[in-house]
Amino acid sequence: MVHTHLVVVGTGLIGGSFALALRRAGFAGRITGVGRSRENLQLAVELGVINDFCHDVAEAVIDADVVLVSVPVASCGEVFAAMAKSLPAHAVVTDAGSSKQSVIADARAHLPDMSRFVPAHPIAGTEQSGAGAAFATLFQDRWCILTPDATTDPAALEMVRSLWAATGSQLIEMDASEHDEHLAAVSHLPHLAAFALVNAVRKSGGDDPFRFAAGGFRDFTRIASSSPQMWRDIALCNREALVHKLDALIAELGELREAVTAADGAHLLAEFAAAKAARDAWLRKNGDEL
Amino acid sequence: MVHTHLVVVGTGLIGGSFALALRRAGFAGRITGVGRSRENLQLAVELGVINDFCHDVAEAVIDADVVLVSVPVASCGEVFAAMAKSLPAHAVVTDAGSSKQSVIADARAHLPDMSRFVPAHPIAGTEQSGAGAAFATLFQDRWCILTPDATTDPAALEMVRSLWAATGSQLIEMDASEHDEHLAAVSHLPHLAAFALVNAVRKSGGDDPFRFAAGGFRDFTRIASSSPQMWRDIALCNREALVHKLDALIAELGELREAVTAADGAHLLAEFAAAKAARDAWLRKNGDEL
Incomplete structure (x- = not known):
């Protein structure tokens, strides 16, 4: 995946650790961080979490191959809405939200192609937040629950499985409910x-x-x-x-x-x-x- | 207090730690442990927690100066009843129960002289139990709540205060309710x-x-x-x-x-x-x- 462009929307503990875990697993593509705080994103670059950053979701995803949405669950809707117009047709989207039915409803309301959205919830975290708290082994041996459904594109599912598996997560799939x-x-x-x-x-x-x-x-x-x-x-x-x-x-x-x-x-x-x-x-x- | 005879009824984590804390503070009197398990009491002797032991409460307290009742709160009544007949008139009794009104009611029902009973609750503990888990600093800087009332003998109160203070507890007094x-x-x-x-x-x-x-x-x-x-x-x-x-x-x-x-x-x-x-x-x- 040398030429894969990963965009991490929300470069905090979860998004940052996802990027670091993939790097550790050999991911050689470009990683772009998206967020509001310039300071946090600058720190993420300095720590080697991301290659570059951007404050605008629509702009960031223009040439994305994979997008991780790791923002608070209540903000997923607006992030999906922001990326809807510029997301390439081949791009795969996953998330890291603690609730799944609500995120799926938000995705359904805004994303152009639900078949390429693979909902995920890595059951991991610390009490820290921000890119400075991220570390490569956060997901090691922790559950990551994927909630695809019958409409999910098999190739998109396979890609998201391989990414979360590369973080060291233990994958399991079930219904969102x-x-x-x-x-x-x-x-x-x-x-x-x-x-x-x-x-x-x-x-x-x-x-x-x-x-x-x-x-x-x-x-x-x-x-x-x-x-x-x-x-x-x-x-x-x-x-x-x-x-x-x-x-x-x-x-x-x-x-x-x-x-x-x-x-x-x-x-x-x-x-x-x-x-x-x-x-x-x-x-x-x-x-x-x- | 070289000639003071302390009897600890219930030589577990709390009773054992009370004895060890007093030893560390210089208590030079005799300490007798009372309990059902010969193995636990033998261990308590080997660990220097107590000098000797006995399985019979009435016998143990015959020449007691101070008695600590550190048994489960629901068993305080039967311990008070067992010691009632043989407890010397000058002996002072304290306890370590997590509820105070019930222990006071039990004491009132059985002890010959309520004025020499000074209820106490050291807010300390670990998940371990038994004399083997006891240690001298268990009460260090922890609250010990005493609940004397107007009928409590001042000399008895002073003695119990000095004993619990010697364990390193931070003393505070309030109504049992x-x-x-x-x-x-x-x-x-x-x-x-x-x-x-x-x-x-x-x-x-x-x-x-x-x-x-x-x-x-x-x-x-x-x-x-x-x-x-x-x-x-x-x-x-x-x-x-x-x-x-x-x-x-x-x-x-x-x-x-x-x-x-x-x-x-x-x-x-x-x-x-x-x-x-x-x-x-x-x-x-x-x-x-x-």
Whole structure:
């Protein structure tokens, strides 16, 4: 792929790490970064993440062969709209968004050829952001979920598979709706629950309600220090699945509340033990990869 | 305190660390461990945690000057009952339970002289248990909340203060009910929420609902790997405060659910940002101590 021109729209942690991972895997083509911050893009050039940059999506993709859209999920629509007119017919587009049905709907609304869009979600990240935080092994051994459908062009799918595989990701394919259900449960719900828990404590009164919080609280609420904007966007982009999961959590908490009220120790023990067993089993299987 | 005889009922992580911390601070008296497991107590002797041991509470406390009851909160009642007849009149008793009103009620039901019982809760711990996990600096710079009341003997209070202070704890005194409210919010509620979250995901279906869980999920649910028995006991020993906090969390989640349903991004952003600000401020103030 010596002559391949890759355009990375959103040259932050994810987009930058994608570029670095491909370079490490031997990608010899040109990589153009697109973004708003000149400082970040300049840094990306200096760090060898990209070859050149541009602030205008339409201009950047004119001779693109592959485009990665790695912007916040709520911004995918405007990026697709911006590239629609100038995207070459042969170009393949992928993304890295945390919700898939909403990104697919945005692509359908704006992209000229849906068959060449292959939705992807690499399940990787750190709490850092920007090109300066990017590193070549971010995706190593992490899941990357692709959600093509029957209309996806097989050659486009093969190209996107090979790119994400080259980053070291472990690929898996499923329906976009299945992806959104899975991620609502193990990622989006915990984030909303962490925010809710901190707010419940914050509003519980006293001058310093967090005074006696310790290590358990710190770990439990770590994800409540995530970007409020990013999580607002994700919540809004995966509303249906997230509401189901919120209802499930509220029901579980209601059940525990009833057991505490009734001093039903046997019920509490059974619920706690089942949770511990499930969590410990998951950790045994996956702990080393995290 | 060369001739002081300290009896530690429950020679696990907390009781063992209390003994080691006092030794390090120069305590030269005799320390007797009480427990059921001969192996654990033998190990405690070998590790220099205690001088000798005994399996019978009543026998152990016959010539005690100070007794630390560091058993699971639900077992405090039977320990108090066991020591009631043989406890010397001058002996001072303290504890290390995570709930205070229930322990005080148990003490009131069984101890011959409540004025010499000084309830304590050192906010420290690890996921380990047993005397082998004990270490002298477990309490260093951690809060230890004492909940004496107007009937507490001043000399007994002074002795317990000096012992916990010698462990390196930062002492603070408050009403038992205030303690229980605080701990329900920052400790008991997060544990129940972590168990509930894991159960909500567990029941969400599919062969492996945890398959795509990552680092955020791991940290959020770490406390769901805690002892189910211990947390059943704590939940049952702090029911009233815990139910209030569960209601507060369910209300917060219900509010977020409404905002997600209504696609109210402004409301979500405000709630997420307030949570992040509160959590970050707490961490800035206390992060180094955790």
